[in-house]
Amino acid sequence: MMASRTNKEIKDLKHAYKEESKKDLKADINSDTNGHFRDGLLAPCKTSRTEDCNVNAELEDKDPRELYEGGEKRKGTDCFVFINILNSRRAPQEATFGQL
Secondary structure, eight states, X not given: OGGGSOHHHHHHHHHHHHHHHSSXXXXXXXXXXXXXXXXXXXXXXXXXXXXXXXXXXXXHHHHHHHHHHHTTTSSSOOHXXXXXXXXTXXXXXXXXGGGO
């Protein structure tokens, strides 16, 4: 749910969660989950996704290669690469992933 939200929407969601439950969302995620699943849920909580809707030409080639090298090209999967890229880019940048 949070991965498709803007930084402001995520901050608002965290605030609403705290108001409603009197608990911190990141702390609850951290205590209730583990491993790569937890990492994937916590990444959007950092609200570090770029808000720029322009495609970064440098990342246009770099991101798909890193995703390929972190997944299909290797035995096992480097989940950190996927979590980092998919939670820090906006849709216009992600649309370039299929161009490799």
